[in-house]
Amino acid sequence: MNENNNYNNMIEENTTENNNRSDTVKKRINELRIFMSEKNIDVYYIPTDDFHGSEFVSEYFKAREYMSGFTGSAGTLIITKDSAGLFTDGRYFLQAEKELENTDIVLYRMGNEGVPSIVEFLDANMENGMVLAFDGRCVTAGFAISVKKYFEEKGKDISLKGDVDLVSYIWKDRPALPDSKPYVLDEKYCGESLSEKIDRVRKEMKNKNAKSFILTSLDDIAWLLNIRGDDIKCSPLVLSNMLITEDKAVFYCGSDKKPDEKTQNIYDYLHSNKIQIKGYFEIYDDIKKIGNTLPVIADLDKVNFRLYSEILNTVNQCYDTLTDKKIRDGFISYHYAIIDIINPTTNFKAVKNSIEIENEKNAHIKDAVAYVRFLYWFKKKCDKKSITEQDIAKKLLEERKKMDGFISESFEPIVAYKEHGAIVHYSFDEYSNAHLDEKSFVLIDTGGHYLEGTTDITRTLSCGELSSEEKINYTLVLKGNLALGSAVFLEGITGAGLDILARRPLWEKSLDYKHGTGHGVGYLLNVHEGPNSIRYRLGEGKNVSAVMKPGMITSNEPGLYITGKYGIRIENMIVCKEKLKNDFGRFLEFETLTMVPYELDAIEEELLDSTEKRFINEYHSKVYKTLKSFLNEEEQIFLSEITRTI
């Protein structure tokens, strides 16, 4: 799955409702303005985020949707005293136009020429001395700091106020916070006990001279505690926070009531591992005592602004003894109060242990068996003209559900026929859901969570007749996928150093794709995780580009998108492993986890050299041998056809 993607909610269209909606939206915004005025707030900012910067959010957090009527999964609403603007990206322009009709909210089409960025919009709407407010729990500290810095560099004095949630005053029937029952993930799946993981975390805290560690990213918490839940769609996570010191670890979760029969088990498990349990919101009080355990590790790209502000207040109280980079004795002192590094858990979690890797291999075999059965249906059984994009997604889910240990889809499926494939972030909905035809490509990006791991696979299938251009372009993308998948490299290289392998066949033809080539994939966690990624542009500071390490699982997904015609993407999951050590160093390589054939019908063989053909044939032969025994005779014959030697 391409990591820039988020997903639509289905839109319930109803004309009367639509008219009512615009009135309701106007009313709500006016109500909000009254509260803004009462609290001397000039601009109110409503993002689409939970308190943890999660990729998907549950119903409770849809304040932006409640206030604007716009139901898309990504967007930011900004309300000033006399105007309101909604910022969203290309996949939602049409939907937002429809849903914002008559609301007086101006749509800002992000990425279009002449459209201001969010900070530019704030800059244009805010004068010296004004107050910008938001629910500081829905904004990362990093984002707030960047806004503050932007204004400071412009010499503009803007106050940020993050301790208000104005929407909660208006939203009377707000859904409850999610509160699923967490479960323990057995060590035969996760491969390392909670206590071993906590030990590693404390060792790393010591290495960094930290006395505490605030952990708020949900996948990191689930990894650390070896628990999973169902608080967020497509992400088997538990809404929670953690505070870890040298001798205490507190888990702040929703279940601060008396445990019932089902949760007793996990309470016992956590207690036996010396994890204290407190209510979800109690961290906001406890953080005020962080002054006793400074310095604190706080990943400011993850920790929300409210928590960060509390930490800063505490630091200010200790200002004379301990400051954030204080000048002392003519030197800049490096005793930091706040150690802003990537969460140590994030780095640990990215490197899968040998049990996780073995499990992932099995999960990918299961996923491939389901996929081959889907392919058999798609290639041999269905009538292309009578099926839609949605039918494909349904069939794939149906096959996956049959597999033992399947839990859920790992993200909302992308099925994009023909020109839809070229739309960045496309996902079908009621309006767009297209019928197929016996020509061109359908791009299918889907994945599943299993107890044995998480899959994320894109295949671009021929629906029948393909033009020579389509075949050439498929083959160029394939060449990039093969080059990256078969790369050999020395330890120490980052994802930024590997990307050119995947892009080179396209770049040589002056073509490109506007997304990363690879993202880390969690083990029954988020389908997108860091720090590993494969993208040639460097990030900033601590997010520059991670060194590729043995055990990291990353996607390998070059693509090509021809506007108005079709999209191509070929995505495998690859695991980094040692190839050999010698006097020159430690050489690494990838092993492809995904076990689904490439689309031979789309290959222009003349463009492949003998090495590339050998890679394809070896891969297909491995796929056939691995999957054969799980398939019936018809399916086996089909698989042998689509993995034939070229």
Next chain:
Amino acid sequence: MNENNNYNNMIEENTTENNNRSDTVKKRINELRIFMSEKNIDVYYIPTDDFHGSEFVSEYFKAREYMSGFTGSAGTLIITKDSAGLFTDGRYFLQAEKELENTDIVLYRMGNEGVPSIVEFLDANMENGMVLAFDGRCVTAGFAISVKKYFEEKGKDISLKGDVDLVSYIWKDRPALPDSKPYVLDEKYCGESLSEKIDRVRKEMKNKNAKSFILTSLDDIAWLLNIRGDDIKCSPLVLSNMLITEDKAVFYCGSDKKPDEKTQNIYDYLHSNKIQIKGYFEIYDDIKKIGNTLPVIADLDKVNFRLYSEILNTVNQCYDTLTDKKIRDGFISYHYAIIDIINPTTNFKAVKNSIEIENEKNAHIKDAVAYVRFLYWFKKKCDKKSITEQDIAKKLLEERKKMDGFISESFEPIVAYKEHGAIVHYSFDEYSNAHLDEKSFVLIDTGGHYLEGTTDITRTLSCGELSSEEKINYTLVLKGNLALGSAVFLEGITGAGLDILARRPLWEKSLDYKHGTGHGVGYLLNVHEGPNSIRYRLGEGKNVSAVMKPGMITSNEPGLYITGKYGIRIENMIVCKEKLKNDFGRFLEFETLTMVPYELDAIEEELLDSTEKRFINEYHSKVYKTLKSFLNEEEQIFLSEITRTI
């Protein structure tokens, strides 16, 4: 030229002198210890650096050599109350052993297993409360900060004292500071006037909200003022500093005496461009007034520790109003007093203008004509068995000197026959200078400064018979050189993203070379300059890896070193330029400036694919066409042979 290389000075061997020397060294170190004791210094640190972090240093700065008797060009001497250690790298182990004999100085062979690093040595020899001293002008601020940080993280309180130059108390007949006569480089060579350059610098200062800019790197100053000098071997630079504010620019140089006939010209030129001239050391007083023009841009990897300390003192005086990242109103304030970024001039200078690029092309044609004449002599005229490595260097210099506009070698030549080629940083000297034979490789890394630019080229030549292994390895290195030289890439990629192209053919065979693939090359300035480089490992902070921009000139020098047998390196200079722009972005490519044939006698043709052969043939055909008219008939015939189609 491989950027890890420095060069030997010739050693005058004399047994009596050697005995005297060890006594002299002991005496000097004892004298120094008396001063250390007087000033309460526990450890005294003597690097091999001038006040500007230059790659080569002039006689005045050879304090380490004076104190230790070790004449190598790289090394650090550390003196404690009862011991002394000299740290140097592999190319000097033998020489240092000889020269340190009987001096009581312990040799630390850097890079060898079990040998401590310099900070580890300091750590082992320093206790809480001790004082580490050095001439703070010979140490960059960045280095001193890193040492301080190392000790702070260990919880050790070590004071750094940078305001003493103890060696000057002892070194009575110390040579004078270099004081060559600078000259103006005409705009037909440098392509942009001083006033245009200063305007660009001031614009960038404004962008960064800086009120002043301290510039101490000599190549940046020479570039900015369009002047050149001869203060440092192989580097046509002028010993100087600069302080630039919004309305003033001061050039601190050695010539603070009355200008004579020869310097009058440059004084007039600078004055007419509103550049004020002051004495070289006056900056140390003027910097004390920097408080009036904060924030100041100071590249702490370039500015020396003494100057940095003065800036910090001033900042401390303004502490209440303006601090280095002060916490204010609960926010970290981003008003920096010291803006530690790569010198803006470094980034400007790296992107050559069109006149410089045209000139560089001409310089490379001249260099190639000289080189082909040398090759003709080497391949057709000389008796391999009767020549040495040094003879090759001499012959090359002789041919280069014949070319119009030649100024000097751009670094000390490396000529390394057979197993010498595999020694990292090898350079011949009286001891090692080898005779050739009619087999294996000689690696030749040389370059020249011309008014029209600077060259840096490595060719690995067959001396006669080559083994199959030698040919295979030459061809692997060549494949990397071709892949990088013919790369097509999107704007935004860094050198770290390109490196794998050069290394891939080696990595696939589990081989590698332990140096960067490319470094920036100055225009009649330093042969090594930043920020552009091609190396897969990322640097830290501001030095992470520069984006490759059109106009940047970089070396392309993969290699392979087989210990005890031979070394291979193939180095061209390449300039980045635009290929085309389309909807996918701006595509860039390289053009090879170097115009000297590859070694066809060393190529294993079977390892090359048709594209690679085409690149070689096209390059050789271009070389022949470009150089032909400058050569006599015999030389032309020779050139046609060594550029024959394969």
